[in-house]
Amino acid sequence: MPHSDASSLLDAACAMLWTPTALTARQAMKGASGRKPCSLLIRGGIVIPAPDDVDSLIEDGAVCALGDRIVAVGSFGQLLREYAPELVCGSDKHLVIPGLVNAHDHVRAPSTRQLGVHDDVLEAWIVDLLRLPRVDPRIASTLACCRLLRSGVTTVVNSFYEGSGERYENILADTVAGCERSGVRTLMSLSVLDQGIVAELLGNVLPHLPESMRNCVREILNARDPIATSDYFDIVRNWRAASPSGRTLFMMGPVSVHWCSDGLLQAIWEQARALDLPIQTHLLESPYQRDRASTRYGRSVIQYMSEAGLLSSRLSCVHCVHVTQADIELLAGAGVSVIHCASSNQRLNNGTAPVSRMLKTGVNVGLGLDSLTINDDDDMFEEMRQVARVSAGGERRLVRVRTGAALQMATVNGARALGMMNDIGTLEVGKKADIITVKLSEDPALEHGQFPGSDIGVGIGSDTGTGIDSVSLDRIVNRARKSDVDTVVVDGEIVVDDGRNRHIDEQALLDELHEALARETRRRSQNDATIAGLKSYVHALLERRSQTASMT
Ligand SMILES: [Zn+2]
The missing domain is CATH 3.20.20.140 (Metal-dependent hydrolases)
Known part of the structure; x- marks a missing residue:
């Protein structure tokens, strides 16, 4: 089970304060004295800061951002003592990985x-x-x-x-x-x-x-x-x-x-x-x-x-x-x-x-x-x-x-x-705060992931074998779905919250697109049927080419 290394008092406070996911339920932490500034703190039951180093995994961890940059990565309790976040998202029921x-x-x-x-x-x-x-x-x-x-x-x-x-x-x-x-x-x-x-x-x-x-x-x-x-x-x-x-x-x-x-x-x-x-x-x-x-x-x-x-x-x-x-x-x-x-x-x-x-x-x-x-x-x-x-x-x-x-x-x-290793790809201090949270499965059968003694990774790569690291990877790569993505942060800004884009009404755009395509369909080119008919000739061309290639 993920655990916090914060004091039990702090744990109790967090249990009251941190409601997973919904932005409206997040608690503003402005004004706390003696702590460093932080515009966003993202908590995860499991945080994987560097996917090329699974040993970097942190249980009950967090990432702090100030503006568009990451300022700290560590245990949730520790970061909460050091930083005063204006906004908090994630929970101990989330995975936190780089965007x-x-x-x-x-x-x-x-x-x-x-x-x-x-x-x-x-x-x-x-x-x-x-x-x-x-x-x-x-x-x-x-x-x-x-x-x-x-x-x-x-x-x-x-x-x-x-x-x-x-x-x-x-x-x-x-x-x-x-x-x-x-x-x-x-x-x-x-x-x-x-x-x-x-x-x-x-x-x-x-x-x-x-x-x-x-x-x-x-x-x-x-x-x-x-x-x-x-x-x-x-x-x-x-x-x-x-x-x-x-x-x-x-x-x-x-x-x-x-x-x-x-x-x-x-x-x-x-x-x-x-x-x-x-x-x-x-x-x-x-x-x-x-x-x-x-x-x-x-x-x-x-x-x-x-x-x-x-x-x-x-x-x-x-x-x-x-x-x-x-x-x-x-x-x-x-x-x-x-x-x-x-x-x-x-x-x-x-x-x-x-x-x-x-x-x-x-x-x-x-x-x-x-x-x-x-x-x-x-x-x-x-x-x-x-x-x-x-x-x-x-x-x-x-x-x-x-x-x-x-x-x-x-x-x-x-x-x-893309030549962007200094800015993205891992969760490291100084890099862009491009971070996502993924909901851990609530299905009890999947919650346990792999059973003790089994080896998930077979092949080329960097899995370490059994244990918590492989189980976490298994949850992401073998079991997670797009619909499990909860929060998406780009440049320290929450762009997707609870699986929805905060700025865009996608349904309204889709409706607009449908109307535009309906108008376009009425104007569609007379050539469409001919173009569709060309495919069989392209197939024949490829067939001739492959026969020529196999003879040479
Ligand atoms: Zn392409």
Whole structure:
């Protein structure tokens, strides 16, 4: 049982004062003399300050914040004697952990599936995205970020892309405003390419289409007007210091190394070094990308990147499903991070990334929802379970990622991948107060978690075996759900309380979205049926490509 090391008198006082969760029940503690100032104290029956060091676990602990920074982490009783909190939340029935880092997402609401684009092989799915209706980016990004916050995400990378160069900056402005409004910390990965995959795929299927479909496809190809690279670099320079609340940061985002020319890649890396920005790119997500890259480069794309000086700790690569052991060693040696998207890889039939081997080789692996979670619900806890269970990467002998490693991926590893270890990822004095509380299960059968003598962790990672540490990890990674998230604090501010965003009426936004989509549906393009029909031709193209690849 969690216990407090405070005096029994103090315990009795706390029992009267501290009612779990509801903000209205929290007691203001202003004016207490002789104690240090603290704007927020968060109590947990179990506090895990550093998921990469399970020995740091504190029973009946607390975290104190002053403004946007953490000023103390320790036992609840001790901190209560030292600090005079203005506000208290949490209880001995909560777990307290660092805010979760969703290191790759597209911040989509509604989801693609909700808008009628169903899961398929990646390349066919990408073509089908042409049918997506336009959704007001302010509403979409606010709603998507609210969903993520309720899942315990305090930092998200929004891989932002707008296909029209003319609209790019306006849509970016609306998206940033929507993210800021939700209260989440966002890294906007500003995407760019100059050798687009849609144009390539459509160009390749065009000769195989019946005449009745060709005009529509030509129209789509002619209408494509991606942002000019010179405009892109202007936008990066202008926007990098433009966060109204300080919660929006920027990074550079070549959509994928495969879809950028050598010249564009060099220019991006040069600019990122000059502006000291991180870079994120999709890489080796599908068999098609692997085959196309090896045709283009005559060697593995990661080998090419190594020789071109593109591998560094500034870079995080998303997916990396089709990597060889030699590729993994190059990534590890250069300090490149990988962002693993377990659900997305399953939903788009891309295969299983060899995460176990990456961790074993020393690659820093973070976790990304990619706006495609297995249950379409942005549940970070379910995603940790996906990571822990689907990580063998095609190896016949099952080598699972340990539960502790899955939690590290969702916190410290994500922070490291984004170059933000000084600010987020763990609960340490001086870092940003990005903190979440998770309700401990009230189900008596689950309350006990693991039974004595059993070993939870089997595989790669850092679980210590049996005992309280593994039991706590088990509660988070193997049993918790998004709905168990109670309080979410970003920059020392309570953004989600009792599972609800304090600033946003999500239902009102959803109603607005429904009305807008109903109007949009009436205007939907006549081309939609043709686009839906293109998928079978993309499948045939992939089939031809894989046969050619298997013969060479
Ligand atoms: Zn993505």
